[in-house]
Amino acid sequence: xxxxxxxxxxxxxxxxxxxxxxxxxxxxxxxxxxxxxxxxxxxxxxxxxxxxxxxxxxxxxxxxxxxxxxxxxxxxxxxxxxxxxxxxxxxxxxxxxxxxxxxxxxxxxxxxxxxxxxxxxxxxxxxxxxxxxxxxxxxxxxxxxxxxxxxxxxxxxxxxxxxxxxxxxxxxxxxxxxxxxxxxxxxxxxxxxxxxxxxxxxxxxxxxxxxxxxxxxxxxxxxxxxxxxxxxxxxxxxxxxxxxxxxxxxxxxxxxxxxxxxxxxxxxxxxxxxxxxxxxxxxxxxxxxxxxxxxxxxxxxxxxxxxxxxxxxxxxxxxxxxxxxxxxxxxxxxxxxxxxxxxxxxxxxxxxxxxxxxx
Amino acid sequence: xxxxxxxxxxxxxxxxxxxxxxxxxxxxxxxxxxxxxxxxxxxxxxxxxxxxxxxxxxxxxxxxxxxxxxxxxxxxxxxxxxxxxxxxxxxxxxxxxxxxxxxxxxxxxxxxxxxxxxxxxxxxxxxxxxxxxxxxxxxxxxxxxxxxxxxxxxxxxxxxxxxxxxxxxxxxxxxxxxxxxxxxxxxxxxxxxxxxxxxxxxxxxxxxxxxxxxxxxxxxxxxxxxxxxxxxxxxxxxxxxxxxxxxxxxxxxxxxxxxxxxxxxxxxxxxxxxxxxxxxxxxxxxxxxxxxxxxxxxxxxxxxxxxxxxxxxxxxxxxxxxxxxxxxxxxxxxxxxxxxxxxxxxxxxxxxxxxxxxxxxxx
Numbered sequence: 021x022x023x024x025x026x027x028x029x030x031x032x033x034x035x036x037x038x039x040x041x042x043x044x045x046x047x048x049x050x051x052x053x054x055x056x057x058x059x060x061x062x063x064x065x066x067x068x069x070x071x072x073x074x075x076x077x078x079x080x081x082x083x084x085x086x087x088x089x090x091x092x093x094x095x096x097x098x099x100x101x102x103x104x105x106x107x108x109x110x111x112x113x114x115x116x117x118x119x120x121x122x123x124x125x126x127x128x129x130x131x132x133x134x135x136x137x138x139x140x141x142x143x144x145x146x147x148x149x150x151x152x153x154x155x156x157x158x159x160x161x162x163x164x165x166x167x168x169x170x171x172x173x174x175x176x177x178x179x180x181x182x183x184x185x186x187x188x189x190x191x192x193x194x195x196x197x198x199x200x201x202x203x204x205x206x207x208x209x210x211x212x213x214x215x216x217x218x219x220x221x222x223x224x225x226x227x228x229x230x231x232x233x234x235x236x237x238x239x240x241x242x243x244x245x246x247x248x249x250x251x252x253x254x255x256x257x258x259x260x261x262x263x264x265x266x267x268x269x270x271x272x273x274x275x276x277x278x279x280x281x282x283x284x285x286x287x288x289x290x291x292x293x294x295x296x297x298x299x300x301x302x303x304x305x306x307x308x309x310x311x312x313x314x315x316x317x318x319x320x321x322x323x324x325x326x327x328x329x330x331x332x333x334x335x336x337x338x339x340x341x342x343x344x345x346x347x348x349x350x351x352x353x354x355x356x357x358x359x360x361x362x363x364x365x366x367x368x369x370x371x372x373x374x375x376x377x378x379x
Numbered sequence: 380x381x382x383x384x385x386x387x388x389x390x391x392x393x394x395x396x397x398x399x400x401x402x403x404x405x406x407x408x409x410x411x412x413x414x415x416x417x418x419x420x421x422x423x424x425x426x427x428x429x430x431x432x433x434x435x436x437x438x439x440x441x442x443x444x445x446x447x448x449x450x451x452x453x454x455x456x457x458x459x460x461x462x463x464x465x466x467x468x469x470x471x472x473x474x475x476x477x478x479x480x481x482x483x484x485x486x487x488x489x490x491x492x493x494x495x496x497x498x499x500x501x502x503x504x505x506x507x508x509x510x511x512x513x514x515x516x517x518x519x520x521x522x523x524x525x526x527x528x529x530x531x532x533x534x535x536x537x538x539x540x541x542x543x544x545x546x547x548x549x550x551x552x553x554x555x556x557x558x559x560x561x562x563x564x565x566x567x568x569x570x571x572x573x574x575x576x577x578x579x580x581x582x583x584x585x586x587x588x589x590x591x592x593x594x595x596x597x598x599x600x601x602x603x604x605x606x607x608x609x610x611x612x613x614x615x616x617x618x619x620x621x622x623x624x625x626x627x628x629x630x631x632x633x634x635x636x637x638x639x640x641x642x643x644x645x646x647x648x649x650x651x652x653x654x655x656x657x658x659x660x661x662x663x664x665x666x667x668x669x670x671x672x673x674x675x676x677x678x679x680x681x682x683x684x685x686x687x688x689x690x691x692x693x694x695x696x697x698x699x700x701x702x703x704x705x706x707x708x709x710x711x712x713x714x715x716x717x718x719x720x721x722x723x724x725x726x727x728x729x730x731x732x733x734x735x736x737x738x739x740x741x742x
Contacts, residue, residue, distance in 0.1 A: 183556075
């Protein structure tokens, strides 16, 4: 009996400390993140988690962060997002395209919580913002490098889903490559996943067997880089600097820097200045950063640097005519720059892509 | 020296009843050690994991949602396991249930009819049952090992579902993401209450558990299951056909797993996609044993396992514990359940090599 009493007392003491802790946390701003993959993917999710850490560094004690990893892009995502809103998160970042509907659904239920959905386009209530980066700017630079470095004149592209963001990247890459070598070809394999190392590796092997000697990817793991290293061809990293996984292999990588944006938005929640918006930052704002140009001759690196500098300063835009669509019809006239709407909803290939766009 | 399991002359009846609770306690103890190693305050972590979700009505509802497929599948498994038919392939039967049931709203996606939903549920049960029939008939006719055949068929079902949602059944307006069109309202299991997440699948799960409990404990059919399961020879003398029971047990089990599959598709998800398989078919094996193969116990066990999912998310949210911890807990739970059951019925004895040698000489 005594022991039972003692344990009851301990339990209630625990509960009391828990309530005290909750009261203390009320002053803190809570920023929460939903991830599609593990934080250790060393790609997409890893970079978002670096952004989360920047928020912690920037605000120290005034902020509290939390994350959920490996959240599937399905109806299963609804519960974690709502769970975050119920757990007292002030701002929730959902960092994959297909969290779009669950994010908007949760936003309607929790009007006081701010939602930030990465790479999406639906903002159904005033507490949902969308944000993305112009990764395609980096793809153009990579395309140019590929055309200079390739012996076979064919590069391989491991793609995830035929959403506009991915198609834009593919098109930008081939445009960059064709600006150097007009006959350059690009083979695409769709793996229908964001993160699945064995599948990504298989796709890499299949592409190499078809004669590509430069590999690039729009998936989140380092597996393609590792396959490229094994097979002794060159490759581009994705989302994060993957040089550790291919010291002799990586040419460069598009690094997604989410930190500044996350710090800005969490700060806005703290000041009460948060407002709905849709942003699309790129190299100019420091959201798209190129990893060091490695494993290539100096003149190629110099060319890449110059192109990146031009894109960054706004002097050059990758989607500038003349550009033909894959079916041979004209898309952009000489000197014409693509409008934002077409870019955001891009659902066609430009000429030179050796693949049929999945419908 | 050699470790041997020796059957105890008499298993303690008290411990037999307490075994699942004992397993839960041991799991909790192992969890405390795990949290301590992870550098979290062990007791408050355990509290977040297993108690806090129960204090919140929304989380309780989520537990019910998660428990629904687990209970349905495990209830079906109970008849299999009781009759010593080791159906390890409930996961595949669950997937085939989802696939068969989804066929109607996929091909007739504009159809609005009150008959649609019942037809889908029946199709789901049919799909699961047909898929379970394969290992059953192989065992009954050719004495094939049903553990292997049922397990291998899981992978076939996974690939099949994966293929249809990426290929022929893919939503034309879905940006290529694997999954069918979203079903319309008449193809969706209604929610239990407005604005809620719990759907009528939960009711189906409870009702099926009650029916199975009645059949197993109150009818001659149930008696046959127990007799053949515990002593096949006695069953044969009594004129019960083990082969027929194998087929029946697999059909029932498959049908319930199939119902769980279409229940998830039509209830929680609203379409068939490649994330239908979250390992419920395997987790349900833990549920079946934790519930002592008793359908009513399974209802409780299903809720416990669902708690481990929801608590795992809560712990990830508030403590930053990796989602892998959930799987560790489930593994520990099964391990301790089986260990407790084994050690209640058997004792470990150390046999000296010499003794073994002399036995060898004598034999």
